[in-house]
Amino acid sequence: MKTEIYKKNIRSLTSLRFFAAACIVIGHGGSKKLFNYSIDLFDLRQAVSFFFVLSGFILSHAYPNLNWRTSFRGFLASRLARLWPAYIVTALLAIATNYPVNTIARLFRTAVNFLMLQSWIPINDWHYSVNAVSWSVSTEMFFYLVFPIALWLKNTRPMMLVFAALTCFCIMLGIAVAMNASPVEGGPSVTAWGLLYIFPLARLPEFLLGILAYKLAIWLHRNSHLWSSTKSNLLEAGALTIMAAAVVESSNLGKGILREIAPQLSVWVQTAGGCFGFALLIAVLYRERGVISRLLSTNVLVYLGKISFSLYLLHQIVIRWMFRNYQLEIESSREIAYIAYWIISTGGAALIYSLIEQPSRAKLRLALTKAQPSGLHHVASRL
Numbered sequence: 001m002k003t004e005i006y007k008k009n010i011r012s013l014t015s016l017r018f019f020a021a022a023c024i025v026i027g028h029g030g031s032k033k034l035f036n037y038s039i040d041l042f043d044l045r046q047a048v049s050f051f052f053v054l055s056g057f058i059l060s061h062a063y064p065n066l067n068w069r070t071s072f073r074g075f076l077a078s079r080l081a082r083l084w085p086a087y088i089v090t091a092l093l094a095i096a097t098n099y100p101v102n103t104i105a106r107l108f109r110t111a112v113n114f115l116m117l118q119s120w121i122p123i124n125d126w127h128y129s130v131n132a133v134s135w136s137v138s139t140e141m142f143f144y145l146v147f148p149i150a151l152w153l154k155n156t157r158p159m160m161l162v163f164a165a166l167t168c169f170c171i172m173l174g175i176a177v178a179m180n181a182s183p184v185e186g187g188p189s190v191t192a193w194g195l196l197y198i199f200p201l202a203r204l205p206e207f208l209l210g211i212l213a214y215k216l217a218i219w220l221h222r223n224s225h226l227w228s229s230t231k232s233n234l235l236e237a238g239a240l241t242i243m244a245a246a247v248v249e250s251s252n253l254g255k256g257i258l259r260e261i262a263p264q265l266s267v268w269v270q271t272a273g274g275c276f277g278f279a280l281l282i283a284v285l286y287r288e289r290g291v292i293s294r295l296l297s298t299n300v301l302v303y304l305g306k307i308s309f310s311l312y313l314l315h316q317i318v319i320r321w322m323f324r325n326y327q328l329e330i331e332s333s334r335e336i337a338y339i340a341y342w343i344i345s346t347g348g349a350a351l352i353y354s355l356i357e358q359p360s361r362a363k364l365r366l367a368l369t370k371a372q373p374s375g376l377h378h379v380a381s382r383l
Contacts, residue, residue, distance in 0.1 A: 010061070012285045012293040013054060015301035020054075021308035023047035024133070025315045025345060034319060035330075035338045042251040042274075045197075048136055049206050049272040055140060056210025057217070057282050059147055065155070066148050077368035079144045083309075085360040086352050087137050088114070090313040094131040098320040116141045122194025124186055133316050135198055142200035143207040154211050161212060165205035169268075172202040176264040183263040192264040197271050206275045213279035217286040224287045236290035239281045246277030304346075310357060311349035318345045 023044040030038025038044070066075055091113060095101060101110050109129040112118050118127045119138035127135045153161040172195055175181075181192040196202045224232075254270025285293045295301075318341060322330060330337040 010058075010286060010288065011302045012288050012296035013058070013282060014305035015296045015298070016282075016285075016305065017051070017054070017308040018301060018304035018311075020047040020050045021312045024312055025342070028133075028316050029319055029338065029341055034323065035334055035341065037334075037338055042248045043254070043270050045271045046247050046251060046274045049203075049275045050278045051136065052140075052143070052203055052206035053210040053213065053275050053278045054282060055143060056147075056150075056207040056212075057214045057279075058210075059144075060151065060154065060211045060214035061286075063147075063151065066151050072148055074369050075148075076144060077365050079141075080368060081361045081365035083137055083140070085356045085364065086310045086313055087116070087134060089352060089356050090310070090317060091131050091134065093314070094317050097317060098324065099130050113138075119198050119200055122190050122199050123188070124191075124194070125188070127194065127198045131313060131317060133312060137313075139198070139200045139203050143204065146204070150208055150211055154215060158212065158215060161208055165208040168201050169205045172196055172199060173265060173268070176267075181264055183259060183267050192267040196264065196268045202268070203272070206272060209275055209279050210282070213283045214286075216279070217283035220283055221287040221289075224289055227289055229290070232289035233291050235284055236292040239284035240292060243274065243277035243281040247274035250274050307346070307349045307353040310352040311345055314348050314352065315341075315345040318348065 023039075024047050026038055027044030027047075029035045030044075063071075063075065066072065091110075095110065099106070099110075101107050105125075106129070109118070109126055112121065112126065113130040113134065116138045118129060119135045119142075121127055127138075150161060150164075153164065176192045176195040179190065179195075181190060181195055183192045185191065185193045227235075250269050250273025254266045254268075254273060258266040258269055285296070288294065288297060322337065322341060322344075326337070
């Protein structure tokens, strides 16, 4: 039974990745200076929090145990092989189209990006350099490095994992408050956004929450084969409702009264306050017993979920290329331009996925490990 649980490909969670990526695509294109089509109900950057929570959950699903000495190299190779090909290709596209490396400062920033270290520098010109959205991949790489320790704590001392998450958050919030960091995004100096939205330690609690959510999922679904379809449907609908409410209310709280009374904290609440709702929804959908998870498991949505990483990395490059080269045409017909933005971004993501991500993944994993990957690594690389 254990083998079936952790090796199963959770199709509904794969497709949810597309909806999260779509929120980012809509958000970045929705500025009044750009296409001016957006969603104002909640802060669309909450989708990044979903990705971080899901990452902790999926890694716990794929690696129920991970020995630091014997398995960590293979684990890290599998993770790098999953991220690096699309990451580097889109970085090169960004340099070719929007970010010429024509100064010493840009050369250093590009090197930091290639090393996936940009999120450790909480200044806009650094963490948003080259391909701006790739800061989250830099943060994700830090999660992979601490995952073996987090997994051990989850299996042996789960309350210590909770304590670690709270400690990281309090440390970063304390630094932001002590610096009186500005809650306004942008500017040449360190802001609350750089410290609490970008910096890896500030986002680590969401990743650890995903690991704890997997423990919740195992407990919740222990006897789920006995559930009626009505119970399954109600549980999934309830989790989806709670998640939506958490995202909307935390976004409004962060943008509203909290901005006045706790400006630094408001940044995190506005962009990540829905993480507990995400954790609940992911845990509930885990065993795919209800109608919502079945709808999410359709082939089209699962495929869109598979290309969502490339879509996430590519779309902002497309925006900048379009407005750099076709500003007048866009202004004359924004509706058509917006449709073109989605077609180019999605079509390009599909090409990167099929021509770069998929073919290079196994080869790169082999090159990094210099050994045939195990079945577990093969499974994990697909998640």
